[in-house]
Amino acid sequence: MSSAALRQTFGTPDQIAVMVDLETFVEEQTAEHLERRNLWFPNDLLSADAERENSAEIAELREAARGLPDAARVALALNLLTEEGLPHFHRLIATHLGNESPWSTWNNLWTAEEDRHGCAMRDYVREARIFNMGALERMQYRYIESGFNPDWQQDPYRLLAYTSLQERATQVAHANTARHCSQYESRIQRILAHIAGDESRHYAFYRAAFGGILNRDPNGALYSLLKVMPALAMPGHSMPGYDHMSDVVRRADIYGPRNYQRIVEELIEHWGIAALTGLSAAGRECQEKLMKIPARLARMADYLEAKATGLRHFSFDFIYDRTITI
Numbered sequence: 503m504s505s506a507a508l509r510q511t512f513g514t515p516d517q518i519a520v521m522v523d524l525e526t527f528v529e530e531q532t533a534e535h536l537e538r539r540n541l542w543f544p545n546d547l548l549s550a551d552a553e554r555e556n557s558a559e560i561a562e563l564r565e566a567a568r569g570l571p572d573a574a575r576v577a578l579a580l581n582l583l584t585e586e587g588l589p590h591f592h593r594l595i596a597t598h599l600g601n602e603s604p605w606s607t608w609n610n611l612w613t614a615e616e617d618r619h620g621c622a623m624r625d626y627v628r629e630a631r632i633f634n635m636g637a638l639e640r641m642q643y644r645y646i647e648s649g650f651n652p653d654w655q656q657d658p659y660r661l662l663a664y665t666s667l668q669e670r671a672t673q674v675a676h677a678n679t680a681r682h683c684s685q686y687e688s689r690i691q692r693i694l695a696h697i698a699g700d701e702s703r704h705y706a707f708y709r710a711a712f713g714g715i716l717n718r719d720p721n722g723a724l725y726s727l728l729k730v731m732p733a734l735a736m737p738g739h740s741m742p743g744y745d746h747m748s749d750v751v752r753r754a755d756i757y758g759p760r761n762y763q764r765i766v767e768e769l770i771e772h773w774g775i776a777a778l779t780g781l782s783a784a785g786r787e788c789q790e791k792l793m794k795i796p797a798r799l800a801r802m803a804d805y806l807e808a809k810a811t812g813l814r815h816f817s818f819d820f821i822y823d824r825t826i827t828i
Contacts, residue, residue: 512598512656520718521599521658527714528604531707532611538703539615540696544622547693548629560629566687567630572826573754575632577679578690579641579820580738580747582627584672585620585697586642587737588613590650598654598661612704619697626693637819645741652735659715659726665708667734670765673701675757682756713773720778721785728788731766732795746816752806753814753828759806763799770796 513521549556570578592613599605627633654660680694716723738744752758770776775792778785816826 511600513658514722516719517658517722520715520722521605522603523718524711524714525604528608528711531710532604532608535611535703535707538706540699541615542618542696544618544625547622547696548625548689550625563629563687563689564631567632567690569686570630570632570683570690571686572821572824573750573756573828574679574682574686575821576747576750576816576818576826577675577682577754577756578623578627579633579638579818580744580751581672581675581679581694582620582623582638583642583645583741584675584737585616585623587645587650588616588620589646590737591616594650594652594661595665598656598658608707612707615700615704619700622693622697626690630687630690633820634822635820641741641743641820645738648740650737650740654729657726657729659712659719659723660730662708662712662715663723663727663730664734666705666712666769667731667762667765668736669701669705669708670768671734671736671757671762673698673705674761674765675751676701678756678761682754709769709772716773716778720780721782721788724775724778724781724785724788724792728792731769731792732798734762743818747818749810749814750816750826750828753810759799759803763796763803766799767796 511518545551592609595609595612596606599609627638628635652660652664654664676694676698680691680698683694684691712723712727736748748758770792775789778789781789813827816828817823818826
């Protein structure tokens with residue numbers, strides 16, 4: 503086994519060979535990402551410089567933020583908690599893709615960019631005073647403490663299938679939350695737009711990486727994709743209150759199963775899943791099952807929407823147990 507392959511320890515021998523073969527492609531994709539990216543910093547969006555007097559600006563921000571509806575605050579809390587799960591994702595990528603290769607170069611770059619997201623959102627919610635921060639911090643602590651260990655069976659293909667789907671889902675959630683908040687407070691709309699832009703570029707990288715796997719090992723790629731795509735476990739799904747928060751966000755038309763259905767359709771089309779030929783019998787079976795997933799997700803979305811015709815009441819300690827009726 504080559505020294506390059508020894509760096510990649512997760513996966514079958516065939517998968518490891520594919521991941522090593524993709525290293526030059528990953529270097530090219532990383533270089534393209536660096537050309538496209540907009541490197542911003544949280545302080546660019548909400549300054550905390552010692553020599554800048556911004557008390558009037560903060561007072562104006564807090565007054566505007568008072569108008570944010572509680573459903574939007576729940577979305578902001580969920581988005582923030584998702585971003586602050588970054589340690590789990592850096593660990594998972596490092597574990598599955600190694601620590602000494604173009605994959606790890608990307609992971610470190612991606613982590614540095616993603617780290618700004620939680621920082622920017624946390625700066626905003628602290629300055630805007632829109633939460634019971636002690637309650638939110640306890641929720642974040644429980645999330646990080648509980649870990650995030652998806653059952654990927656040491657399969658690097660599943661990692662890249664997941665990140666393709668999850669980065670797009672996160673981008674959609676941030677962009678929709680930004681639109682939901684924009685009529686009340688413009689600063690958070692700008693922050694979320696910057697974050698969503700990053701997520702879109704990260705999505706492009708992971709989508710291309712998994713596409714490279716499909717080109718080299720279509721049968722194996724389809725099998726791994728089928729293990730991930732039907733039910734994406736979003737970060738933080740094990741947190742207390744996560745299901746209720748997700749229901750509020752869905753009912754507020756910010757993010758829900760219908761959005762995920764569209765993401766799945768988008769990726770199936772982009773990767774040309776339906777047009778793949780020369781597959782093994784097992785590969786064709788996976789292909790057929792993957793092509794049926796959008797219809798299954800549509801039925802699930804229809805069911806949830808039909809079930810949610812009546813109003814429902816929610817309350818969360820991070821918004822002082824106020825009742826949300828939606």
